[in-house]
Amino acid sequence: MYNESLLKYSTVRKALLYESKGDGIVQCNLCERRCNIPPGGCGFCRTRVNINGELYTLVYGDLNAIESRPIEIKPFFHFWPGSTALTFSTWSCNFNCPWCQNWHLSKQSPEPRTSLYIPPEKVVKKALLNRDEGLCVSFTEPTLLFEFSIDAFKIASKFSLYNTYVSNGYMTLEALRILRDSGLNGLKIDIKGDEDVYRRYCGGLNVDFVWRNAREAKRMGIHVELVNLIITGVNDDEECIRWVIERHLKEVGPDTPVHFTRYYPAYRFYNPPTKIEKL
Ligand code: SF4
Incomplete structure (x- = not known):
């Protein structure tokens, strides 16, 4: 309680x-x-x-990781190339993917009694000292750091830093609009697969919200890139990949970059890593 x-x-x-x-x-x-x-x-x-x-x-300023990382690692390939973003995260997730590649952060519950609070001003100051050109909320679902990222983004914008999210794209439209108004410039969305993958593996979710957010973020003027982690035996069949590509073309168009990345066994999922030939 x-x-x-x-x-x-x-x-x-x-x-x-x-x-x-x-x-x-x-x-x-x-x-x-x-x-x-x-x-x-x-x-x-x-x-x-x-x-x-x-x-x-429970997680305002409760950061479990903070480090400078190249923007291409997110992956953002067409947004401030060659720059680094101060990247940070908090605990837990609103999805339940059994192959989570960052499970050591996303499967932990927050604990305010022992957390280390870092104020948003300090995050921006660290980015400036590092000569990072922006902020990125990543590693776990950034939407859960909503209130904190709004405050950090507003301060960062005053210093001409860019602001990005690496997200599963399941935020509400209200949240997306507030993020845009607070200075969100770039949104990378993970596409897990087709409707069946979201229902079976991610906790009974509706993929339509993810595509709606990709589409609406573009309309709001946010730079959008997509990534599809190809997981052996889950979403690596021709039919599923074709579904993702067709939906991508329909919702966000061919000028929106889409990346296909390699899965490794992690957390509770032991299928072999994605074959290079498949990628
Ligand atoms: S609606 Fe989403 S963000 Fe809010 S409590 Fe539920 S899972 Fe968490």
């Missing part, structure tokens, strides 16, 4: 996107899971909790 005793910790902040559903229940409107959370409970991602009928994030 989550209660008022958590409110004294710096990483616990009021969430921005939620609504009351009566009887103390709140609906989180940050991602398209739109969890209904009872008092004392948490959402699917375990980063948002209901304390006395109000929604709080």
Whole structure:
């Protein structure tokens, strides 16, 4: 049970996107899971909790990794080439992919009592000291750092740094608009496969929201690139790859880069690595 005793910790902040559903229940409107959370409970991602009928994030400034990385590693191949972005992340995820390549970060729940709080000003200062040209929220799902990234992006924009997300693309449109208004310049979206892959492997999700966000982000003027991790025995058949390519052409068009990357066994998935010939 989550209660008022958590409110004294710096990483616990009021969430921005939620609504009351009566009887103390709140609906989180940050991602398209739109969890209904009872008092004392948490959402699917375990980063948002209901304390006395109000929604709080547990991960504001709770950063589990922070380092300069080349923008091409994201991969962004057509956005500030040759630059580095100060890249950071927090705990947990709103997806449940059994092959998660960053499972040591994404499968951990946040713990405000022992977290190390890093303020957004400090992140921007570190980027400037490193001579990074931008920020990137990555490694785990950046949407879960929503409130923190909004504050960091606004400060970063004042210093002419760019702001990027490496995301599964499952945020709500409300969240995407606020991110754009706060300075999000680049969005890389992971495509896991076709409808069946999202339903079977990622926790009963609807892939249409992901394509909608790719399309809408482009319309908002955000630079979009897509990546499809090709996983042996999951999405490496001709039919699934063709589905992704056709949907890509229909939703975002041929001028939007799409990358195909190699899977390695990780977390709870032991199928062999993607064959080079397949890529
Ligand atoms: S961010 Fe998504 S998974 Fe997490 S509580 Fe909100 S709706 Fe649920």
